[in-house]
Amino acid sequence: MIHQYQNNGYNIVLDVVSGAVHVVDELCYDVIAALSGGAKEPTAAGLRKPEVLEELVQKLGGRYGGDDIKDALADVTELTEAGQLFVEDTYESMIDDVKKRKTVVKALCLHIAHDCNLACRYCFAEEGEYHGRRALMSFEVGKKALDFLIANSGSRRNLEVDFFGGEPLMNWQVVEDLVAYGRQQEKLRDKHFRFTVTTNGVLLNDEIQEFINQEMDNVVLSLDGRREVNDHMRPFRSGKGSYDLIVPKFQKLADSRNQEKYYIRGTFTRENLDFSEDILHFADLGFTQMSIEPVVGDASDPYAIREEDLPKIMEEYDKLARVMIQREKEGKGFQFFHFMIDLDGGPCVAKRLSGCGSGTEYLAVTPWGDLYPCHQFVGQEEFLMGNVEDGIIKPEIADDFRSCNVYSKEKCRGCFAKFYCSGGCMANAYHFHGTIHDTYDIGCEMQRKRVECAIMIKAALAE
């Protein structure tokens, strides 16, 4: 399967199965287009048959000379022979193994506080969304969660624990105590905990910063961008904006971590579709690691992304990609999470086929110890899988998540981006279609665009 596109003056050819990316000239781009789309992928031996060249000359001879077409076909044949073009999809035969695989739990999202000192309009932790149940996780529940993780992690050494909320800093003593407990246990059980925390920064101070820098592998700092954008969506309960209080603290924290192992993370909505300005605002504030995510909301929410917003969103991603190239060349580069792609050292095929791990390798824990497939399912009783005391009591939920993959979803089969999103977010699919065995279509459109931009940036920087 081939995906070809033109972006920012580059002709890009992605061989979907091998992940090989080729930047080609116009002629070669047209030759590959003429050769693809058949029921079976062309083989090198097939491409060497004289009739292939004859047909190409017939199709493209009006635009290119015969010798040039011959030359380009030779390049295409060489790539095909090397397993970098027209590679047959042999992964589907592995899918039964993926479905039957024995999984271990390797990551927990601890909802350390179902409470918050901000009142963000889109928050899935906002009042009502957690069914009105405000609560802080006790040390005892957290300890049992870590014990559950260790006990269910098999031989996996690296274990991840994210302190999430609500706002985790509202229950900070428990976070510190759980980290201490984890450090003690990892020595005894030959494990290694990677702790992360997501915070809105309101309660951030020097002492907490020092602890974060000592213990947290990653820290996610929530901010939406420009002051007016942030303060519109992320006010205090009083209605006052949070930007002025938070930004200096985040700048200080990012610097104290040498601008590494953190993300400044925002959400964009249909109320700031010019979100590339917010990312550039982050860069202008001195941040170098950033992420801006499309909001996930009910279609009836006024801020929810609609299909009609997609052309503008695509334009924004293109614009951002071009600015990132320019800034990189000027020595002022920054990372945008959704444009990060490692063409050589990315995840293995097994990982790409098994998806995000929610419901199997990754679980969310509520303040009172209930287990859900991920943080986005918390509070939806049909997804309640068990609790930290008794473990998984509904293994059929895990089985359902385990069976979900890019070959089980019809929409993914023909999609070029399937090995980059691994079938997409199951919570989003459920939210929009009432089943995890579907995809969130608007999200897919954006994902495809981000993959295209990420690859184009690689092409531009390889020059």
Added chain:
Amino acid sequence: MKHVKTLNTQTMNNSLKKGGCGECQTSCQSACKTSCTVGNQTCEQKK
């Protein structure tokens, strides 16, 4: 090659030979929390 510049030195189907070790980061733990971003992770073995 005159007409092509290939950006990768390795292709993902090479990873089939080794299979998955499972030590890599869970994708939602990084920065997203609302989308699925497996492709932008780095393999634990290649860090």
